[in-house]
Amino acid sequence: MMKQNYQLHYQKVRVETAGxxxxxxxxxxxxxxxLNLARSQFENGDIEQCRHNIYRSRDILQELLVTLNMDYDISKQLYQLYDYYLRRLSDFIVKKDIEILNDVIDFAKGMVETWRQALQIVKSGNE
Structure with missing residues (x-):
């Protein structure tokens, strides 16, 4: 319990101080x-928790969609990507095909890695 409180506090501070x-x-x-939690829950037969994490993932993709600045071409491309993966999550909900979920997980992992690299480049350019 104490560890969970620490993690929640850390995440709250991280969000509040982030650019x-x-x-x-x-x-x-x-x-x-x-998405990884959803996959694990799906594989373990915990469909209700899996569904919860799929909906949470959809909410995150929706948030990424609505915060795009459409003045930039890259935003239009990201919009198409986010929209596509939102539809893939809907497909997973209906078809319960783990390969669909794995596809979305691969996308998310790639975005984490790419965004980390981009932030590192920006930080090193500002020093």
Whole structure:
């Protein structure tokens, strides 16, 4: 219990002190974490918790969608990606095909890695 409180406090402080780039990374990390939990729960037959984490993942993708600044071409491309993976999660809910979920997990993992690298490049350029 104490460890969980510490983790919640850490996450709260992390979000409150993060800049826009770090907030996006946090969303990608939470997306990846929720999807992995959903996969584990699905494999263990805990469909209700799996569904909860799938809906949480959809909420995160929706948040990423609505925060895009559409003045940039990259935002239009990200919009299409997020929309596609939202539909893939809907497909998983209906078909219960683990390969669909794995596809979305691979996307989330790639975004975490890419965004971390981008933030590192920005930070090293500002020093």
């Amino acid at each position: 826009p780039g770090e907030l996006t990374l946090i969303l990608y990390e939470e997306l990846y974490k929720s």
